Amino acid sequence: MDQSRLPLVKALEQYIGENALRQHMPGHKGGLGAPQPAQDLLGVKLWQADVTEIAGLDDLQEPEGCIAEAQSLLADLYGAAASFFLINGSSVGIAALLLACLQPGDEILVPRNAHRAVLSGLILSGAKPIFVQVRQDEPSSMPLGLDAADFLQAVKKHPQAKAAFFVSPTYQGVTGDLAALIRICRTHGLLALVDEAHGVHFPWLPDGSLPTALLCGADACVQSAHKLAGSLTQSSWLHVGQDSALDVGRLKSALQWLQSSSPSYLLMASLDAARWQLAQEGKKRLRQLWEQAEQLRRRWQALAGVDIVGGVAGTLAAPFQMDITKITLAVRGWSGHAAAAQLRRQGIAVEWADETRLLLLLSLADVEQDWERLGQGLPQLLQLPAPGYFSKETMALPPVPPQRMTPREAALTDYRSVLLQEAQGLIAGEAITPYPPGIPLVLPGEELTAEVLAWITACKRQGQHMSGMADTTLETIRVVWK
Ligand SMILES: Cc1ncc(COP(=O)(O)O)c(C=O)c1O
Known part of the structure; x- marks a missing residue:
């Protein structure tokens, strides 16, 4: 397909260009009735582009026009059998997948490091989760993910399970042997559903760096385009794998039950444009990003008192490895919170911090002029007297408690x-x-x-x-x- 096309963006542009009297929702009518403080904050164009399903702009619930084409382009780009826009993040995609695949009492194997989004799907479907404890990194105690042998053991113990849920990569960017996990699913007749919220950019990383759900044969996966690609917050997408055993009709119904009947065109147009950006520029941008991430990790790792999880190359105990564009680190003498607060004073806002560590995300948005400023961040911090904090590891997960009810x-x-x-x-x-x-x-x-x-x-x-x-x-x- 022609990946230079932007069907949804162009349809919006065309409608804005018509300058029609908007006798339809939303009530702000292209911004004319928008509250001034919000207009001042967000600018005119945003209100003009905030439209609804009128003639020519298709319908997310039953797409046939520009949304259908935008979703087909997305599926084509990722090699999916079908792709769907999500306007409530990967969270809604995960809930819809569980609802589409499971009935009350059905068992699903779930790694204990699953994001809480899986809970909505469990509550809605009535399924019974079989939690499998994940391996943890030594010495950082960071959760890594499922080990294939542990997973196989759980599968054998629960032969009636219908599906398995995987998180790849984790919040901190860790991937494991996803291909082996999915092979086990195939052999034992389990649907393989993957939370790839943090892996939207993986296909464009230098060759085969990290496993992708679709290439590993997943039945379906969700990706938060907003997390590490260029779309607006809350916009994500869901892919159905080639040869998927998933009931796509049921998935469509589940998405209709859970998603708004007034989906935001701002979010959907940003998804269309994010797909376009990855197709046009993904390879170049991600290759540059990977090289810069390596350099940054090397520079910081060389500083006395800085400990980057996974080191320069993101190496963890096999089979786990890291997306090196996510940097989880500890600074000796500083709690994660204190280091994050100091970096903020220096003009660097981090993604996350806890007692011991902090996490910085790099993405295709980081441009050359940012690198030097970012690179200076830790050396500057290290010139200050350390508050004298002694590490207490906090990333570990408690043991899985007994389950008494679904x-x-x-x-x-x-x-x-x-x-x-x-x-x-x-x-x-x-x-x-x-x-x-x-x-x-x-x-x-x-x-x-x-x-x-x-x-x-x-x-x-x-x-x-x-x-x-x-x-x-x-x-x-x-x-x-x-
Ligand atoms: C691993 C993981 N899965 C799913 C989600 C939910 O994604 P979204 O914010 O797109 O709903 C998150 C959110 O942070 C996450 O970290």
């Missing part, structure tokens, strides 16, 4: 709030998740063990931002009560 049963039944210190042995009625990275410590339906409660208390003490619970002070927790 997430759906636990989330939709009666509950009570009890004091955290009195919750041991009760069943969680809500998920508790340090955010980011968004990996739940406990999910609804799981027993609140002493270990999990100690983990929650530690996260609270460290001032980690937590989400998912009704009581944001975490004095109390919701438990199942019936």
Whole structure:
């Protein structure tokens, strides 16, 4: 297909050019009724492009025109059997996939480092997750991912499972032997669904650097174009693999159930343009980015007191490896939070920090003039007196607690709030998740063990931002009560 085409962007441009009297939604009518502070912030063009499904602009739910063409171009670019635009991030794609593939009580194998987005799919479908613990890096304790032998053992223990869910790469950019994991799925008749939220750019990395879900034979995957490509926040896409055993009709229905009937054309046009950008410039930009990332890692790794997870080349214990454009590091004498705050004072805002480490993302947006400024960031910080922090590793995951009910049963039944210190042995009625990275410590339906409660208390003490619970002070927790 002609990847230089921009069907959705052009259709929008054409409509704006008509200068029609907009006797249709949205009510701001091309910005005429937009509140002034919002116009000042966002500019005229944004309001003009914020339109809805009128003649010529197609319909996301039943696409036949410019959206259908934009999605076909996307599928063609990635080699997918079909691709779908998502206007509520990869989160909605993950929920739709589980809803399309699973019925209440069906088992799905899920790595314990799965993002909390999987919980919506579990609650909606009523499926029973079989959590498999993931390997962790030594000594950083960073979650790596599923080991194929551990996964095979879990598959054999649960022969009735219908599907497996994989996270590749992780939030910190770690990939494992995805091809081996998917081969196991094929041999045992499991659908392979991949959360590739952080891997939208992988096909353009220098040859075969990191595995991609579609080339490894996944039935479907989701990718957050907004995370590491050029589209607007909240815009993602979902691909169905060639030879996928997934019921695409059911997937379409699930997407219709979950997505808005008034999808944002700003988000969709940005997806169309992000696909165009990757097709036109992805190879060049990503190759440059990879080289720059290597140089930056080398420069920082050479600094006394800086420890980059995976070193210069992103090397981890086999079969795990890293996307080197994500830099997770620790600075001796500095907590991750303190180092992040200092970098912010120096004009560098990071993606994430915890007690020990911080994470910086590089992407195709980073241009040459930024590299020197970024490269100086850590040397400048190191000239300051260190606050004197001694590392306490915090990226580890607690052991998987026993599951007493499915997430759906636990989330939709009666509950009570009890004091955290009195919750041991009760069943969680809500998920508790340090955010980011968004990996739940406990999910609804799981027993609140002493270990999990100690983990929650530690996260609270460290001032980690937590989400998912009704009581944001975490004095109390919701438990199942019936
Ligand atoms: C591993 C992983 N999966 C899924 C998601 C959800 O993606 P989105 O923000 O596009 O909904 C995230 C979000 O951070 C994530 O880190």
